[in-house]
Amino acid sequence: MPSHSKWESLPTEAINPSTLAIDKLPATDIVDSMLTEDRKMLAAVQRERDRIAVGVDIITRALRKGGRIIFVGAGTSGRLGLLESAEMPPTFGTRHELVLAVVAGGKDAVLHAKEGVEDRYDEGSRSVKRLSPSANDVVIVVSASGMTPFVRGALSRARRAGSKIIFVTCDPRTELQTFVDLTIAPAVGPEVIAGSTRLKAGTATKIVLNMLTTASMIRIGKTYGNLMVDVKTGSEKLRDRARRIITIVTGLEYDDADRLLRRAHWNVKAAIVMQKAGLSYARAMSRLRRADDFVREAIGEDVEPRLRELLGTAGHA
Incomplete structure (x- = not known):
């Protein structure tokens, strides 16, 4: 058994001083507290504006060279990457193999949380290897904490393949910055409920991923003005x-x-x-x-x- 916690120093695991008595509040005050924290989250994303734009340029160059976007994550982070992947074909008319997602635990983990699988470093590496990443691809590694072994294994495999790596996290202090091409790290701070990264961290991540994919698709001609001219008319x-x-x-x-x-x-x-x-x-x-x-x-x-x-x-x- 470990003698100390390796997670307690993470910003997203910290206790939020603004919500100490949240369990005694009426519903309207809980909502107000969450809205206040979300405003802080948006400000944190705004501070990452320039890095997000650099990420868009990296992705755009890769797509123009015939590369792919590969999202990798576990838990909420993995599901957010999968959502981006799933939305690209109907919205922008992309081939299904152009934007892919790797989620710890596979498809079963999308609907049913399988948190233990995120601890498997080797499985992260194998999951990315199955997609045969290349130097033309961009691997977007998503991890609120930056400590997930599955994600680290995937990152290592992508690095060996020569892929460009964009790391999206909510821990600006992560040491993984030295192993990737770009880190986007909105400092969202402690969650309303300590450690619940599906809240501010999840929302910030979703916003960042939206910007990366949408702006990249615009840059390769998937819109005309702001009209969705590559829409797939399946319904x-x-x-x-x-x-x-x-x-x-x-x-x-x-x-x-x-x-x-x-x-x-x-x-x-x-x-x-x-x-x-x-x-x-x-x-x-x-x-x-x-x-x-x-x-x-x-x-x-x-x-x-x-x-x-x-x-x-x-x-x-």
Whole structure:
């Protein structure tokens, strides 16, 4: 048995002096306490702004070279990485193998907590090895404490493969900074409930991961303005969104947008280029490829004035 705790010095394990009597408070005061702590969390993320932007540049360069994004984590951190991975194909039309996630304990740990598996260093290494990481890939290692053996094993394997490593943690003092290419460490401080890193640490991590993935996808042409032009139309809601995007960009009526999308095989980008440039589907796809998949370059037109015009019209309706 250890003679002392190796976790007690972690910021997220500390006792929060602002919530010592939280178990005696009415619900509204508990909510107020949590909102106060979340404001501190947002300020901590803001302080990491420049590092997050560097992370976006690292990921963007990797994607342009044909690399992948691989998230690695245990517990809440692992589930957050998995959520990012799962959301990329429907939102940005990515291939399922482009953004991957490794969670300690595998799929079973997503719905049912299996906290003990995070202690397996070798399993972390093996889990990443199975994905055959390369120097073109970016491995985003997520660990609120920075001490999880599973994550350390994964990090070691990724380093041996030559992958770029971004480490997202809530412990700015972690010594793992010396083993990675970039550390993003919002100092969120003690949790409302001591040690419950699904709270501020989890929320801060989610915000950071959102920024890393979303900004990177924007930088490789997955949006046109702020429109989701690479959306995968797998549901009626998403098909409706695709039709509305076409009406916004081209001025077509809703039914005409539907007919255009059907001719474009529900490829929103292709539909825009077809309508704007008067091209067939095949020629529109060819033009998009020459434009590195950027709609703006493919049609030589900025969508911002159109969006501002529509917003102004809506404001006066």
